[in-house]
Amino acid sequence: xxxxxxxCCAASREDIQPNADGKIVQAAASEEAxxxxxxxxxxxxxxxxxxxxxxxxxxxxxxxxxEGPVRKVTVSPFRIxxxxxxxxQFRTFVQATGYVTEAERFGWxxxxxxxxxxxxxxxxxxxxxxxxxxxxxxxAYWAKPEGPDSNIENRLDHPVVHVSWRDAEAYCRWSGxxxxxxxxxxxxxxxxxxxxxxxxxxxxxxxxKHMCNIWQGKFPVKNNASDGYVGTAPVNxxxxxxxxxxxxxxxxxxxxxxxxxxxxxxxxxxxNPRFAQPTGKRSMRGGSYLCHxxxxxxxxxAARSSNTPDxxxxxxxxRVVAD
Ligand SMILES: [Cu+2]
Numbered sequence: 001x002x003x004x005x006x007x008c009c010a011a012s013r014e015d016i017q018p019n020a021d022g023k024i025v026q027a028a029a030s031e032e033a034x035x036x037x038x039x040x041x042x043x044x045x046x047x048x049x050x051x052x053x054x055x056x057x058x059x060x061x062x063x064x065x066x067e068g069p070v071r072k073v074t075v076s077p078f079r080i081x082x083x084x085x086x087x088x089q090f091r092t093f094v095q096a097t098g099y100v101t102e103a104e105r106f107g108w109x110x111x112x113x114x115x116x117x118x119x120x121x122x123x124x125x126x127x128x129x130x131x132x133x134x135x136x137x138x139x140a141y142w143a144k145p146e147g148p149d150s151n152i153e154n155r156l157d158h159p160v161v162h163v164s165w166r167d168a169e170a171y172c173r174w175s176g177x178x179x180x181x182x183x184x185x186x187x188x189x190x191x192x193x194x195x196x197x198x199x200x201x202x203x204x205x206x207x208x209k210h211m212c213n214i215w216q217g218k219f220p221v222k223n224n225a226s227d228g229y230v231g232t233a234p235v236n237x238x239x240x241x242x243x244x245x246x247x248x249x250x251x252x253x254x255x256x257x258x259x260x261x262x263x264x265x266x267x268x269x270x271x272n273p274r275f276a277q278p279t280g281k282r283s284m285r286g287g288s289y290l291c292h293x294x295x296x297x298x299x300x301x302a303a304r305s306s307n308t309p310d311x312x313x314x315x316x317x318x319r320v321v322a323d
Contacts, residue, residue, distance in 0.1 A: 007305040008219070008296040009253060009288050009315055011110040011134035014308055016126055041176060044079035044322055045244050052187050053195055055265050056302035060197070066262035067302045070195070074271045075187050080180065080321045082245050083235035084159035084252060085171060087152045090142055093171050102164040103141035103312040109162040110313040111137040111146050112290060114223065115231050120147040133220035134313065145231075145314055158232040159252045159317035165282040165309035168255045168318040177320035179257040181274045182264065182304070184321060185285045189248035189301050191241030197300050199241035199248045211238055212250030214299050215292035231289055231314070248286055249299045252317040256283040260306030281306035288315035 054073040061067045093099060103109035113121065113133050126136040139148040142162045145155075152158070163171075165179075172178045180188065191199050198204065200211050210227035217224040228237070233251050240246050258275040260283040261267060268275055275283070283306055287299030298305055307316070 007298060008131055008133070009290050009298065009313075010284070010305055010307045011128045011131050011311070011313055012308050013106070013311045015128035015130065016136055041079075041322060043081060044177075044320075045082055046079045047077065047188060047243060049075045049077040049187070052190060054183060054186050054302075056195075056197075056300070058197070058300075058302070060297055060300065061303055062297075064262055065298075065304045066264050067304060068265060071265060072270060073183050073187070073273060075181075075183050076272055076323075078180075078184055078321050078323055080184070080188050080243075080245065081177075081319050082240065084247060084254060084317045084319045085168075086157055086235055087142065087160050088156040090160035090163070090171065091152075091156075093174055094142075097174055099167075099170055099174075101141055101162065101167045101312070102310050103162045103167075106310075108136050108138045109140040110134040110311075111140050112231070112314055113220070115146050115314065117146065117149050120149060140314070141312075155232065157234045157236070159235050159247075161232065161252055161314050161317050162312045163255075163317060164312045165255050165307075167312070171318075172320055175320065177322045179255055179318060180321040181272070182256045182258045182283050182285060183268075183273045185248075185254065185256050185319075186301060188243060188245055188321075189241065189286070191243045191245065191248075193242060199245075199301065200239065206239075212247065212299060213237065213289045214250045214287065215290055215295075217292075219290070219292040219295045229289060233289070249301070250287050250291065251289060252286070252315050253284040253288050253305065253313075254286045255316065255318040256285055258283045260284075260304070264304070280308060282309050284316060290315050 055068040124135045137147040213233040216226045259279040260281040291299045
């Protein structure tokens with residue numbers, strides 16, 4: 001696979017609004033830890049932590065992403081949600097706090113072209129040039145994932161999307177949780193297996209069965225959805241990994257706590273690593289329903305991507321952890 005900087009899965013606000021940062025209204029203070037949602041904490045799975053082999057030396061990925069070299073990393077014990085945060089959970093947070101997401105503040109979010117209605121597509125005035133399959137859809141946000149004529153009523157158990165890194169942080173503060181570091185995320189995603197490509201092993205399918213929600217067909221024009229889904233899948237779809245965690249590969253990208261650096265593996269400690277110097281972009285892990293080997297082979301365990309902390313798309317969500 002050739003070196004490729006663009007992640008087809010990530011469209012960024014800076015591609016559309018170069019001065020986006022200046023326009024951001026600071027996240028409202030109203031969502032500060034007032035609720036302490038015990039219900040969310042109860043559902044977390046305790047992981048023992050310890051040493052594991054992080055990263056990959058494989059050439060399947062993108063050298064510019066900084067996926068390796070493989071190294072021994074130790075993480076402390078922590079707890080993690082078996083699922084990405086759902087639409088229903090995010091709705092509970094919004095109802096309790098009145099929180100307004102960045103997609104709502106900006107007035108738009110990125111929707112994948114095949115998911116938008118014809119009417120919505122006709123109204124689109126702007127697309128990012130490098131990733132033109134992303135539409136700037138006015139009025140798209142977490143509760144209207146494909147724009148004003150859409151809703152989440154039949155997708156309450158799907159992962160919330162169109163949430164920026166800052167939105168995810170706000171949810172974490174409210175629920176008494178936090179975002180995983182990249183190291184915690186990868187340790188959890190590996191599910192106790194060593195040096196595997198995917199959370200279940202090295203082969204994309206197991207016994208002929210799809211194991212995750214990615215793209216089948218010709219990207220970005222035809223998704224034949226042989227894995228069952230064109231867009232998001234319920235957070236508990238497919239088989240859990242060895243730690244009981246669902247959809248660590250595919251479905252939606254998951255925000256991590258670190259700033260993104262291609263030099264991550266050389267620049268961070270081997271014990272509880274965390275890239276803490278601001279780089280302008282936050283790390284994301286896991287890949288999404290848009291990933292395909294021909295274009296964005298980033299549903300592998302060691303794969304990494306990033307986006308600006310104010311960006312939101314229809315294929316990025318998050319999962320929470322706690323100490
Ligand atoms: Cu991708």
